[in-house]
Amino acid sequence: MGQRIQLPTDLTGKTFLIAGAAGFVPSHISEMYLNLGANVVGLDNFITGSRSNIEILSKYEKFEFIECNIYEGLPDFKDKKFDYILSLASPASPLDFKTIPLEIMLVNSTGTLNLIELAKDHGARFLEASTSEVYGDPEIHPQVEEYVGAVNPIGIRSPYDESKRFAEALTMMYHRRYNVDTRIIRIFNTYGPRMRPDDGRVIPNFVNQALENKDITVYGDGSQTRSFCFVTDLIQAIHNVLFSQVHTPFNCGNPDEYTIKEAAELIVKLLGSESKISYHPLPEDDPKKRRPNMNKLMAISDYSPKVGFEEGLRQTTEYFKALKNNL
Ligand code: UDP
Secondary structure (H helix, E strand, O other): OOOOOOOOOOOOOOOEEEEEOOOOHHHHHHHHHHHOOOEEEEEEEOOOOOHHHHHOOOOOOOEEEEEOOOOOOOOOOOOOOOOEEEEOOOOHHHHHHHOOHHHHHHHHHHHHHHHHHHHHHHHOOOEEEEHHHHHHHOOOOOOOOOOEEEEOOOOOOOOHHHHHHHHHHHHHHHHHHHHEEEEEEOOOOOOOOOOOOOOOHHHHHHHHHHOOOOOOEEEEOOOEEEEEEHHHHHHHHHHHOOOOOOOOOOEEOOOOOEEEEHHHHHHHHHOOOOOOOOEEEOOOOOOOOOEEOOOOHHHHOOOOOOHHHHHHHHHHHHHHHHHHHHH
């Protein structure tokens, strides 16, 4: 058993810089730290983030938002002193890998470099939000952090996969060479309120298709698996890593694994939908299996996912229904 972590209960007086604050996961993280009393400065260029998420955060007095593109340069922060800098700015849907690949590669290289340089200048703790995509189409299952992955370096997913691998390498290099106080998380499939209904990922697609009684678009034969983590569990995992003393990567997710066909059938059943499943070509390099081994985080913290798939789907469905009613 490793060193157990001490989680802070009050972060009053601490200042966070959160890159990508308008995004789904980062907006929840921002809110968690605002609720713990911290000051949060959010950055986003809205390439995939939502203005509605910034409106939610703007209700907090200690939230400040600056619209900017972090790979073109950071704002002048001369009057600020950051304690924590969180690199969460990358688009992450496989649809984005095709439509905005250059932007993804730039944010995870130059953008991350700008953030970690700032962390070095401020003596801030730096967290890089990496991804299960660094394992590519994994040959070992479940994935442990020591596994170095099987990524196609020239494939359709490579702009994301390889730039996140670069961001991890950059983070470890800054830790080794400049002693920056770094953390790395590898986020597995996450879902919940504040996702964009049209972001292209499987849960928003299936829930919205089921709500409209449209065909559920399963890619391939639906035998590929994913392990779905509800967003409140994910942010707890991230919080535990940030306040650990460990610099090497942690998987963050929920090991509850489903085939995509099972997920489709469950969603249709839960929503009482009349949708039928239709089958479509499997995208190139689509990982066949994915499930995090969570032992590393569980050895140093009390992390265990609290929200089961059915309950998480209910809350996500309520969110998408409310969005439709407000349109
Ligand atoms: N998928 C699907 N239908 C959809 C969207 C996705 O069958 O409408 C599949 C996709 O091929 C993959 C899995 O669901 O096997 C998860 O896809 P997602 O885009 O959510 O993220 P990924 O885990 O591939 O990064």
